[in-house]
Amino acid sequence: MRSIILQEPGDFQQVEKNVDNNLEPNEALLRVHRVGICGTDLHAYAGEQPFFSYPRILGHELGVEVVETGSEVENVSVGDQCSVEPYRYNPADQAVRQGKPNCAENMSVLGVHEDGGMREYFKFPAKFLYPSDQLTYDQLALIEPLGIGCHAVNRAAVNSEDNVLVIGAGPIGLGAIQFALAAGADVAVMEIDPGRLAFCQQQFALAGGVDPTDKDAKEQLKDLFDGSLPSVVLDATGNKQSMEHAFDLIAHGGRLVYIGLFQGNVTFHDPSFHKKELTLMASRNALAADFKQIIRSIEEGTISTDPWITHRASMDTMIDEFDQWVNPKSKVIKAILEIT
Incomplete structure (x- = not known):
């Protein structure tokens, strides 16, 4: 599969990597369709992102498709279009036990602490997936920043x-x-x-x-x-x-x-x-309830995503265009990487 890796500040490379489809019972294999570009990605590209190491596959604002599920997965099915809650946490942490996993003591964020979504496929625990049969992949990629x-x-x-x-x-x-x-x-x-x-x-x-x-x-x-x-x-x-x-x-x-x-x-x-x-x-990150609220609000028309996306690129063009997105003169509100 194709992946875009930030090897070091200012240096993206497109590479071929094997797909890891050896699923744990609670995991789903995901095909990535859209990746939103956020401030974290821009800071990492500039070498200014704290708690960050290179090389890294960026991307945590995701619109994905479920292509395979583990034996214990019940909340999503093959073919579902989903947003991804990109914060992996330790259930034993005090904050998690108090219902605040968004600020867990031990957290791994996709595209920051572990490889993210700038690749065609990856696997992730299914409990962090939020499906919608009404929203587009563009909209699903905007759920996390919203x-x-x-x-x-x-x-x-x-x-x-x-x-x-x-x-x-x-x-x-x-x-x-x-x-x-x-x-x-x-x-x-x-x-x-x-x-x-x-x-x-x-x-x-x-x-x-x-x-x-x-x-x-x-x-x-x-x-x-x-x-x-x-x-x-x-x-x-x-x-x-x-x-x-x-x-x-x-x-x-x-x-x-x-x-x-x-x-x-x-x-x-x-x-x-x-x-x-x-x-x-x-205020840090978001809760599962926030993801569900946002999806419901967009489906009901209370919240519109129409003003957001101002720039787009494919996997073949993003590396050349990313420099422009960093420049304030480009007037980027939200850039989207279209993978498929």
């Missing part, structure tokens, strides 16, 4: 009484916007890239957009929310300055959720934090 935003919105318990600010209009921020809107909240987005800010305002029914380089962000938010500040702030930037500034933008009694992360320390003014009685949360 799951990151969905989980953050669920963590914050967003509801129709909330004013929500999403900071950062990359793919994760877009997912957070969609699920905050679906929860009935009034939503604004803050973004320094004028193209992405305009994209959000064109695609979604937002309260408005905030450009912090234009004028005071707090005043812009009060203008959008009838004099109020947001009760929920979802920061999807992974930028230290943005994450620390978010404390100033949130209303008293509000909830601040960090979706993005960076390798460093976040600091804040403790008296102001206490005065507002803020709730600060991290």
Whole structure:
């Protein structure tokens, strides 16, 4: 089978590898049809991804077809089209036992800690597969990135009484916007890239957009929310300055959720934090319930994936095109690798 391997930063190679179809009773053999390209892949290509080793087959945003199942598999059948939950964990971990496998102490993520989906076939435990007889492979590949935003919105318990600010209009921020809107909240987005800010305002029914380089962000938010500040702030930037500034933008009694992360320390003014009685949360990965919620929402038409995919490539063209996707001038929202 054909596979694309990132041998070292900046060096993809297409190689032929044997298909491992020796299935354990709980496994399924999967044929990969679509792979979404995410920030993790871009950082790995640039040599900036933490907890990463080379060589590695990238890809954890997947739309796959079940071609064979182990003897104990009951949740999927041959021919099913599925999304993949790409987080393998140890059931004995404390977080897993408490119903939070998304933040397990011992976790292996496809395309990061183990080889991922940029290959024609691979096997994986069937319990991590989520079938749909209505969604396309494109849509199924978007379930995982949508799951990151969905989980953050669920963590914050967003509801129709909330004013929500999403900071950062990359793919994760877009997912957070969609699920905050679906929860009935009034939503604004803050973004320094004028193209992405305009994209959000064109695609979604937002309260408005905030450009912090234009004028005071707090005043812009009060203008959008009838004099109020947001009760929920979802920061999807992974930028230290943005994450620390978010404390100033949130209303008293509000909830601040960090979706993005960076390798460093976040600091804040403790008296102001206490005065507002803020709730600060991290959000990592997604839960099985999030995957099921997203599939159901797309099937019912509550969530649309139409705005997402802006660039495509095949296995024969991706290596040459990947450099362009790293360049912000290419205006990539979501690139998709079409394997079959």
